[in-house]
Amino acid sequence: MAVGAVTAILKPRATVKDGSLNQPWVHPHVSQSQDPVKGRQLHVTAPIATGEILMADTPYAVIPVVDDPISSTEILCSNSTCHRKVSNRVTCPNHCVPEVLWCSDICREADRARHGFECAWLKTKGAVLRSNEGEYYFGVLWLIVRVLAARSVESKSVRIGREKERFSSGWTAMKELCDNRGLWPEAELVQWRMLVEKYLCDQSLQTSFSAEEMLTLICQQESNSFGLYPRATGLSDGIDRGEQYAAAIYPRSSIANHSCCPNITHKPDEQGRMVFTASKDIAAGEECCISYFDLSKCVDVSMRQKNLKELFSFGCQCQRCVAELPSEEEIWGALPFC
Numbered sequence: 001m002a003v004g005a006v007t008a009i010l011k012p013r014a015t016v017k018d019g020s021l022n023q024p025w026v027h028p029h030v031s032q033s034q035d036p037v038k039g040r041q042l043h044v045t046a047p048i049a050t051g052e053i054l055m056a057d058t059p060y061a062v063i064p065v066v067d068d069p070i071s072s073t074e075i076l077c078s079n080s081t082c083h084r085k086v087s088n089r090v091t092c093p094n095h096c097v098p099e100v101l102w103c104s105d106i107c108r109e110a111d112r113a114r115h116g117f118e119c120a121w122l123k124t125k126g127a128v129l130r131s132n133e134g135e136y137y138f139g140v141l142w143l144i145v146r147v148l149a150a151r152s153v154e155s156k157s158v159r160i161g162r163e164k165e166r167f168s169s170g171w172t173a174m175k176e177l178c179d180n181r182g183l184w185p186e187a188e189l190v191q192w193r194m195l196v197e198k199y200l201c202d203q204s205l206q207t208s209f210s211a212e213e214m215l216t217l218i219c220q221q222e223s224n225s226f227g228l229y230p231r232a233t234g235l236s237d238g239i240d241r242g243e244q245y246a247a248a249i250y251p252r253s254s255i256a257n258h259s260c261c262p263n264i265t266h267k268p269d270e271q272g273r274m275v276f277t278a279s280k281d282i283a284a285g286e287e288c289c290i291s292y293f294d295l296s297k298c299v300d301v302s303m304r305q306k307n308l309k310e311l312f313s314f315g316c317q318c319q320r321c322v323a324e325l326p327s328e329e330e331i332w333g334a335l336p337f338c
């Protein structure tokens with residue numbers, strides 16, 4: 001069958017025009033398994049052709065990341081069932097932070113409970129956090145608060161009995177995210193503990209989470225969050241992915257490991273769903289990997305290893321790195337006393 005035809009049949013059921021169908025979708029041949037070194041991984045159970053969509057995952061939480069929120073046209077609607085870029089700006093009546101926008105009164109109303117959870121925290125902590133700790137940590141903590149907000153809404157919603165899912169969803173999936181707790185440098189953990197105590201253990205946040213549980217959320221977020229970029233990540237054509245406009249946590253997409261020769265590209269659609277597309281033919285049993293960074297900017301093996309160590313705290317064990325890294329004999333042979 002032609003690639004185009006397969007793609008047409010297997011593309012996500014939910015289209016960007018149909019908000020009521022804003023559901024995650026995973027290709028029937030995509031499964032998860034366990035690797036002794038890398039932990040959980042995605043693989044395919046039958047061949048997949050280049051161009052086929054493998055997954056369109058809905059985020060558990062998203063935050064906008066823009067330089068100038070007042071004039072930006074890149075801010076996503078705060079309503080978690082919409083997440084389209086906002087053109088008609090409906091603002092927060094409490095003026096919490098300028099990035100909180102909805103595309104209509106209907107979206108604001110639909111998002112009332114979720115935003116109600118974060119609004120007081122944003123109003124009391126947002127500006128001071130930004131000026132004391134900078135934009136990066138404002139974003140890290142806001143994403144945690146949005147995760148807690150989504151959890152709070154989920155815990156109050158009525159559960160409809162479902163068949164056993166192939167992939168966990170909601171808070172169950174969030175608890176399964178790896179946190180790499182033993183790998184983060186102590187200095188980083190000290191800094192994150194300070195941030196938790198100063199900004200998250202606060203009365204403006206109605207949560208029963210302990211400081212230790214919040215720290216685990218930061219570790220999970222640092223290991224699993226995605227930047228949202230206008231163009232695909234993982235293409236081999238050297239075109240960079242453009243400017244980041246949001247950051248998000250995706251429960252199912254987070255199972256994908258990194259490879260410096262990925263067989264999947266990832267790109268958000270117009271509703272903030274993370275879409276995985278096969279960039280090569282993938283054989284049955286093969287692992288499906290994305291690239292965690294822009295490979296067009298990071299070519300050399302030592303640079304790639306350094307990048308992953310600094311950003312994610314792990315040493316890359318992908319096929320390309322294993323082939324390009326010097327063997328133990330080569331390292332010993334290069335030492336002056338040998």
Ligand SMILES: C[S@@+](CC[C@H](N)C(=O)[O-])C[C@H]1O[C@@H](n2cnc3c(N)ncnc32)[C@H](O)[C@@H]1O
Pocket residue numbers: 037038039040041176177178180223224254255256257258259312313314315316317318
């Ligand atoms: C987003 S998670 C991917 C899913 C993860 N394997 C799990 O068990 O949940 C990222 C973590 O997976 C592991 N990982 C991903 N790609 C890897 C690679 N190329 N080499 C070694 N470890 C990798 C690292 O521990 C990394 O921090």
